[in-house]
Amino acid sequence: MPSLPADVDPRTLTPVLDGRWAALRAEVRARMAAEPYRDPVGLAVEAHRALVFDQLQALATTDVPGLGFDKAYGGGGDIGGSVVSFEMLGFGDLSLMVKAGVQWGLFGGAVQLLGTRPHHERYLRRIKDLDLLGCFAMTEHGHGSDVQHLRTTATYDPDTAEFVVHTPDRAATKEYIGNAARDGHAAVVFAQLITHGEARGVHAFMVPIRDPDGRAAPGVLIEDCGPKAGLNGVDNGRLAFDHVRVPREALLNRFGDVAPDGTYSSPIEGDARRFFTMLGTLIRGRVSVGGSAGSATKRALTLAVRYAERRRQFAKPDGEEVVILDYLGHQRRLLPALATSYALHFAQDELVAALHDTASDAPQEEQRRLESRAAGLKVANTWHATATIQNAREACGGAGYLAENLLPGLKADTDVFTTFEGDNTVLLQLVAKGLLTDYKDAFQNLSPLATARFAAERVLGAVAERTAARKVVDAVDRLTEGDDREALFDRDWQLKLFQDREQHVLEGVADRLRKAGPDPFAVFNAAQDHVLRAGRVHIDRLVLEAFVHAIGRCPDPGAKALLERVCDLYALSNIEADRAWFLEHGRLSAGRSKAVISAVNTLCAELRPHARTLVDAFDIPEQYLAAPMLDGDAG
Amino acid sequence: MPSLPADVDPRTLTPVLDGRWAALRAEVRARMAAEPYRDPVGLAVEAHRALVFDQLQALATTDVPGLGFDKAYGGGGDIGGSVVSFEMLGFGDLSLMVKAGVQWGLFGGAVQLLGTRPHHERYLRRIKDLDLLGCFAMTEHGHGSDVQHLRTTATYDPDTAEFVVHTPDRAATKEYIGNAARDGHAAVVFAQLITHGEARGVHAFMVPIRDPDGRAAPGVLIEDCGPKAGLNGVDNGRLAFDHVRVPREALLNRFGDVAPDGTYSSPIEGDARRFFTMLGTLIRGRVSVGGSAGSATKRALTLAVRYAERRRQFAKPDGEEVVILDYLGHQRRLLPALATSYALHFAQDELVAALHDTASDAPQEEQRRLESRAAGLKVANTWHATATIQNAREACGGAGYLAENLLPGLKADTDVFTTFEGDNTVLLQLVAKGLLTDYKDAFQNLSPLATARFAAERVLGAVAERTAARKVVDAVDRLTEGDDREALFDRDWQLKLFQDREQHVLEGVADRLRKAGPDPFAVFNAAQDHVLRAGRVHIDRLVLEAFVHAIGRCPDPGAKALLERVCDLYALSNIEADRAWFLEHGRLSAGRSKAVISAVNTLCAELRPHARTLVDAFDIPEQYLAAPMLDGDAG
Incomplete structure (x- = not known):
């Protein structure tokens, strides 16, 4: 291994992190740094909502809201830039990021991607300018993950050329809807479209929910979800509809339309396939959640x-108190997590570029692959956020528990990220299904059973295509011999180990799902832990590869050497955490496994002097780091 | 394995859980059930503080506050009962538990255990009756864990027979002090005692901090710590003293006294030994935190x-939606954690009994052993709380994020438990040191370096006493052969595996610490992860043994059969989580290791029908489970 330079300038790392949208990032950073906003501490719910609403209005005067919209409607036509700007907002109060995401990403995005020209002309500018505030009303009380089975209905009445939007019961109430409790005047409501007495699956409808004076529109019942663990600047509410009539044109009709006489038509056959195609267009929200989870973690x-x-505790024999980052235990708490944040950042960057570059008419297989990657990275980013912010809080002791030191807000705000925009467990199953079916024919039905069924049908083919797996295993075995240090820090060995693990786990899942018994649910359920694992190790492999690609793009030799070591720490701490599997499957010998633990310790020691550089390279506007625990005398 | 009865009545389990203080538990439960209190949701900080203060006053009219005090002062003389009653308070708003703990446990406990008869006569009744509200002012801004090096001074002035209490600088400010910001009128202040120009180590002093009108006393600076992640019903503050004079009698003089002329005397030689003896008497607080963390987790x-x-999501082929607890992934999320809660409960119960039964003049070795166990179980209970409550929140999806459903409050309130009343990392080191030195001569210096030094000196002896270790290993090896199922569910094998792991890890730490280099800090630091691990696996062994003892006390055969299976799940999920270590050290073969995973899955399936029984057996007053997500139609 080449030795690390004594001192790396964080400004040589920032451009590598900033990547393709570096100019935009710099612009957003500069604007954020100039803003007077701070994280609100101890603000009551209503005051926080009002503050965030003010900030949203200020944001509406910038380029950010329009970045993702077409230029024809005053937008920037820059989808990647739009997602990156949401990621940057994640450095600040996450309530603002989520509120902006609801308004422009989800509500505006649904109009843009599910509607057609008349909707665009009528709504997009108003949405961009906050002249129309809206909600994305998909989740129902009874159906959060299984959104294909939403129970709100929109029944076409040919006599008046209207849809009747209706909530049949409590379970069909729209739940946790952002912008609903206070500010939204309209909602894109997802409902089962019924025409000529026939159900056509879930479609989206533009439904006014408040009158111009802000009162609930007739037939619309609005409830406030009340205080939440965090994100209290966002006004989440419940919506129920009592036979609310909207004109035929309220249907966002890109993927399905109803003629005045009630005849249904669609370019996509099959209700489920159509709905999951619609969902697939809406992945920007999921990508943005992953990105902003990453920002909060940073x-x-x-x-x-x-x-x-700066914090010191307990004296050495010479009387000098030890800086706590010098303790191995403390390094282990923070540095592998920091390395993982780097890795996830580069993977997110690749995802955003892929999202940006995938044409809306790209082949279905490419679209599904993108959706799978978006789902997987959302999972990885948000679980990493939950674990790491928790650790960061504990690593700051009592100071980390005080609201003024910002960590409690970060923990509380990000906590829901693991279960919204797709519950992580459900998303992992989606990722696994994509792998088992090789993305062919796999519309994104989220049902676990569909996973089992598809897998059982497709699995033989998929696995047959993976005969290369054997060669990888051989390579791994060979590399397991010989000098530990040389082998463990061999990037090629690390990559092969990740690839081999993915393939082996996948084959194991395939084997289990093939054993179809009389009860397909029982077959799926017995393998569920393997299915989830398959999703996870697939993402791990993508993430490591993204890190390697990013290092290749780094021009500065010092920065590059540092990134190489950070990448080693990501790879080896990942292997360490999963070393039981590698041992059980003969991929690591007991001795080599112990050497992995030592290597992680060594890397922690080597990277400790660079820890400050590595976090400073994120270049987070200082106002968002203004914690009193970092002021004055550290004590 | 005997098969489980189809249906076990939770009322047959509750008495086993309630144990020795069953009558008291029933009494507290009945009182709590009759109270009008609910968890406050969305309450502002000041309103929450006022509410908790009202509740504290109501509590003061019951037997609870006095349980731990001597009968001579209106107390109950029931130390175990006192700790159990705090544990029960942990079912309710944790702010009340902590506020009560500060007043009666820490403040009152310090007067009782560090003071002498004049202090008892003067203060204990007033403290019990809330006629005197007080603080426990130990932690300083600069010294949270390393309390031996507190820097507040109390300098004796023989001319006036007074101590001058002084805060030399910001780092010496008392920090996070409960009861300080709003309600406390006095504080037990820990300060370096100086007399005749000589420092005598940390002692405790009764210092008034407010005048009768509630204003800060002259020379006392009080700051409010402001909003926290949770526990906002507790008024934490900062205290600084500017040459505040208190009479000579303010010294709580059980372990060290100053004569009117300034002559210092103490029954204990050595400043450090004296201070850690003082600390050792104060373990009730630590035991109570562990217990109430357990209650919140339950x-x-x-x-x-x-x-x-009740929650269903995704349909089976027959159209019926699956109850989410039927998913293996969901079972794995909740059931091993539930088994661990049972295990920790029984271990906590043993600890409370040991605390109750250990006479204050018991041999030092016995006292140290008790302190070590209290530290270890505090660590295990609080980390388990953090992880499990997080998981429980996620397992309830969006509903779990709403404050009304109680999980956000539980998460936020318990979060500080891992770092207060002793930071968990520091406490684990203390546990490990106790093991290495066999509790001999090991006063509770918390410094990691002291750990290394003591270990280096004592380790040969300690390890020599453990030749029995070899025999255990043999037994484990032997049992590793043969039928998986038979072996894995053999309680004796599980116990031996836990014992053997503890001994082996300990020997490994000893080996490493013996390699004393020129820099003792470097030697300690390189082994820190092993030291922490030694503490952890020691606790795991104690916990498993406590579970086994509890099963032996269970009279009902059905309840006993269920507990046996829960104990299997605790043992095997613990082994599963640590199976990399067992594989690396030849304690499990690869095949046996995989069998452990399967066994955990099997146990999850077997215990799934009993999950409701197992939680209902905790017999938590229903008002503390009144979450709207459990009302009406589950959807």
Whole structure:
């Protein structure tokens, strides 16, 4: 291994992190740094909502809201840039990020991607300018993950050329809907379209929910979800509809339309396939959640590393008190997580570029692959956020528990990220299904049973295509011999180990799902832990590869050397956490496995002097790091 | 394995859980059930503080506050009962538990255990009756874990027979002090005692901090710590003293006294030994935190299991939607955690009994052993709470994020438990040191370096006493052969595996610490992860043994059969989580290791029908489970 330079300038790392949208990132950063906003501390719910609404209005005067919209409607036509700007908002109060995401990403995005020209002309500018505030009303009380089975109905009445939107019972109430409790005047409502007495699956409808004075529209019942663990600047509410009539044109009719006489037509056959195609167009929200989870995690790590660099506790024999980041235990708490944040950042960057570059008429297989990657990285980013922010809080002790030191807000705000925009467990199953079916014919039915069924049908083919797997295993075996240090830090070995694990786990799942018994649910359920694992190790492999690609793009030799070591720490700490599997499957010997633990310790020691550089390279506007625990005398 | 009865009555389990203080538990439960209190949702900080203060006053009219005090002062003389009653308070708003703990446990406990008869006569009744509200002012801004090096001073002035209490700088400010920001009128202040120009180590002093009108006393600076992640019903503050004079009698003089002329005397030689003896008397607080963390975890699990039993998502082929607790993934999320809660409950119960039965003049070795066990179980209970409540929140999806469903409050309130009353990492080191030194001569210096030094000196002896270790290993090896199912469910094998792991890890730590290099800090630091691990696996062994003892006390055969299976799940999920270590050290073969995973899956399936029974057996007053997500139609 080449030795690390003593000192790397964080400004040589930032451009590598900033990547393709570096100019936009710099612009957003500069604007954020100039804003007077701070994280609200101890604000009551209503005051916080009002504050965030003010901030949203200020944001509406910038380029950010329109980035993702077509230029024809005053937008920037820059989908990647739009997602990146949401990611940057994740450095600040996450309520603002979510509120902006609801208005422009989900509500505006649904109009843009599910509607047609008349909808665009009528709504997009107003949505961009906050002249029309809206909601994305998909989730129902009874159906959060299984959105294909939503029970709100929109029944076409040919006599008046209207849809009647109706909530049949409590379970069909729209639930946790952002912008509903206070500010939204309209909602894109997802409902089962019924025409000529026939159900046509879930479609989206533009439904007014408040009158111009802000009162609930006739037939619309609005409830406030009340205080939440976090994100209290967002006004989540419940919506129920009592035979609310909207004109035929309220149907966002890109993927399915109803003629005045009630005749249904669609370019896509099959209700489920159509609905999941619709869902597939809406992945920007999921990508943005992953990105902003990453930003919040970077902020938490920056706070914790800076604190750990100044905080001292317990004296050495010479009387000098030890800086807590010098403790191995503390390094292990923060540095592998920091390396993972780097890895996920580069993977997110690749995802955003793929999202940006995938044409809306790209082949279905490419679209599904993108959706799978978006789902997987949302899972990885948000679970990493939950674990790492928790750790960062604990690493700052009592100081980390005070609201003024920002970590409690970060923890509480990001906590829902693992279960909204797709519950992580459900998303992992989706990722696994994509792998088993090789993305062919796999519309995104989220049902676990569909996973089992598809897998059982397709699995033989998929696995047959993976005969290359054997060669990888051989390579791994061979590399398991010989000098530990040389082998463990061999990037090729790390990559092959990740690839081999993915393939082997996948084959194992395939084997299990093939054993179709009389009860397909029982077959799926017995293998569920393997299915989830298959999703996870697939993502891990993508993430490591993205890190390797990013290193290849780094021009500065010092920065590059540092990134190489950070990548080693990501790879080896991932292997360490999963070493039981590698041992059980003969991929690591007991000795090599112990060497992995030692290598992680060594890397922690080597990277410790660079910890501050690594967090400073995120270049988070200082106002969002203004924690009193970092002021004055560290004590 | 004997098969499980189809249906076990939770009322046959509750008495086993309630144990020795069953009558008291029933009494507290009945009182709590009759109270009008609910968890506050969305309450502003000041309103929450006022509410908790009212509740504290109501509590003061019951037997609870006095349980731990001597009968001579109106107390109950029931130390175990006192700790159990705090544990029961953990079912309710944790702010009340902590506020009560500060007033009666920490403040009152310090007067009782560090003071002498004049202090008892003067203060204990007033403290019990809330006639005197007080603080426990130990932690300083600069010294949270390393409390031996507190920097507040109390300098004796023989001319006036007074101590001058002083905060030399910001780092010496008392920090996070409960009862300080709003209600406390006095504080037990820990300060370096100086007399005749000589420092005598940390002692405790009764210092008034407010005048009768509630204003800060002259020379006392009080700051409010402001909003926290949780526990906002507790008024934490900062205290600084500017040459505040208190009479000589303010010194709580059980372990060290100053004569009017300034002559210092103490029954204990050595400043450090004296201070850690003082600290050792104060372990009730630590035991109570562990117990109430356990209660909060039980509440979160009860909420999550009940939700998972009614919530359905995704349909089977027959159209019926699956109850989410029927998913293996969901079972794995909740049931091993539930088994661990049972295990920790029984271990906590043993600890409370040991605390109750250990005479204050018991041999030092016995006292140290008790302190170590209290530290270890505090660690295990609080980390289990953090992980499990997080999981319970996620397992309830969006509903789990709404404050009304109680999980956000539980998460936020318990979060600080891992770092207060002793940071868990520091406490684990203390546990490990106790093991290495066999509790001999090991006063509770918390410094990691002291750990290394003591270990290096004592380790040869300690390890020599453990030749029995070899025999255990043999037994484990032998049992590793043969039928998986038979072996894995053999309680004796499980116990031996836990014992052997503890001994082996300990020997490994000893080996590493013996390699004393020129820099003792470097030697300690390189082994820190092993040291922490030694603490952890020691606790795991104690916990499993406590579970086994509890099963032996269970008279009902059905309840006993169920507990046996829960104990299997605890043992095997613990082994599963740590199976990399067992594989690396030849304790499990690869095949046996995979069999452990299968066994955990099997146990999850077997215990799934009993999940509701297992949480209902905690017998938590229903008002503390009144989450709207459990009302009406589950959807």
